[in-house]
Amino acid sequence: MAADLPATSREILLADTPGGLPGPEDFTITSRPVPRPGPGQVLVRNRYFLVFPGLRTLIGDEADGMPLPRIRSGDTLFGPAVGEVVAAGPGVPLHPGDAVTHLLGWREYALVAVTDCAPLGDLLPDPVAHLSSGSAAYGALTRLTGVRPGDTVFVTGAAGAVGTLAGRIARLLGAGRVVGSTRSPAKAERLRVELGYDAVVVPAAGHGPLDGQLAEAAPDGVDVLVDNVGGEQLTAAVRAARRGARFALVGALSGQLSPSRGGGSSPAEIDTFRLVGQGISLHGYSGQDHPDVGAEWTGRFGDWLRSGEITFPHTRIPGMDRAPQALQGLFEGRHFGTVVVELPPR
Known part of the structure; x- marks a missing residue:
């Protein structure tokens, strides 16, 4: 493991399956060892992750048929995230410093298969805009x-x-x-x-x-x-x-x-x-x-953002500790636009 990486990474877990809408009391933050990437894997330091209403379904008891796995008691939450590659396994085309998107948010460091992350590129002027809906x-x-x-x-x-x-x-x-x-x-x-x-x-x-x-x-x-x-x-x-x-x-x-x-x-x-x-x-x-929509949207979104024809309304919540409250605020309709948690750079 690189000398400048911490020994542990914090993650947000579902502590207990709630009977209704989950609240901050249903989550806990734990520390786990920072993993070492193997072949076909990268270690990503997350900078932003999305707070989205679909977590309610994944945590609830009606998640059958969803394209994403159900989140059960003791599982780490997940969702779209933007981060920076800090270590890469053998034979991986990504390198430390590359910015990527992936689906393992709600943690500080994520071990991601290279096939499950995508380089950001320069189509959007702000990395956070990659988390737009x-x-x-x-x-x-x-x-x-x-x-x-x-x-x-x-x-x-x-x-x-x-x-x-x-x-x-x-x-x-x-x-x-x-x-x-x-x-x-x-x-x-x-x-x-x-x-x-x-x-x-x-x-x-x-x-x-x-x-x-x-x-x-x-x-x-x-x-x-x-x-x-x-x-x-x-x-x-x-x-x-x-x-x-x-x-x-x-x-x-x-x-x-x-x-x-x-x-x-x-x-x-x-x-x-x-x-x-x-x-x-x-x-x-x-x-x-409609698998072709993502790339088409990103191109047009970038052009519209740069021309000022569109804006990206979003709320940035600073710090991992405030993520459970951010999710509760989303459920209660307190936010305007997209909600993301911002983690401090190391």
């Missing part, structure tokens, strides 16, 4: 719904990691009007002022019926839906849809983050008569089904 919004809008000039696009959960990018992407693709939803009036104002949403509905007590709000925000109806929430917001979007509307379901946070559910189901009541009568198409978006 914009590829889901871009893929949904370009592969499932399309955006025609003048379309009205409705983005549910617009203040989240996908939604804060989806509205601007829709505009850049030709949308004439962009409407969002968020349960926070303060976030609604930020969506309008900072991200250019034309109108924002607030599906929360004291703000009026959602159908009425949506009719005012989109008086001509909705042509395209990027749905991150499901539930009552999907129900309302179907009622507001114009003929030939195209719906892309990217997430289902209303059920996924419900304390009374297991994290892997999200029932919604949909008027199927209206789907048929209005010729509405409704598709679920999965990045696995």
Whole structure:
């Protein structure tokens, strides 16, 4: 092991399987020996890792069928991360100092198979931007719904990691009007002022019926839906849809983050008569089904960031110790945009 590397690495483990939404008390931080890379492996010092709602499903009891393994009591959490190679095994094309992305976040040092990490390159001006969820919004809008000039696009959960990018992407693709939803009036104002949403509905007590709000925000109806929430917001979007509307379901946070559910189901009541009568198409978006989207999105995202046509709203949480609280804040809707934990350089 290189002399400048520590003997141990801290990791965040699931201490106990919670009965509902996990809280900071359900996690623990432990130290383990820093491993030595073997053939086909690199040791990566993580600098940033993503805090994402999918952890709720992986920790819950409804994770069957997910593309990622379930997290059980005693397991280290994982997820997208950006880091620097600090040691490489024999025959590996990466070298110390190379910046990479991989899926072993929630730890200071990660032993990663070289086939499971990707060099960052220089397409994006900020390494943290590689942790954006914009590829889901871009893929949904370009592969499932399309955006025609003048379309009205409705983005549910617009203040989240996908939604804060989806509205601007829709505009850049030709949308004439962009409407969002968020349960926070303060976030609604930020969506309008900072991200250019034309109108924002607030599906929360004291703000009026959602159908009425949506009719005012989109008086001509909705042509395209990027749905991150499901539930009552999907129900309302179907009622507001114009003929030939195209719906892309990217997430289902209303059920996924419900304390009374297991994290892997999200029932919604949909008027199927209206789907048929209005010729509405409704598709679920999965990045696995569109492997070409990632590279295309990264190229366009980099160009848009450099030109100032798009921004990357995100919150950086400093320090491993604050990661469990950052996850709780995500579940409670306290953050705006993408949430990442930033680890100090050594």
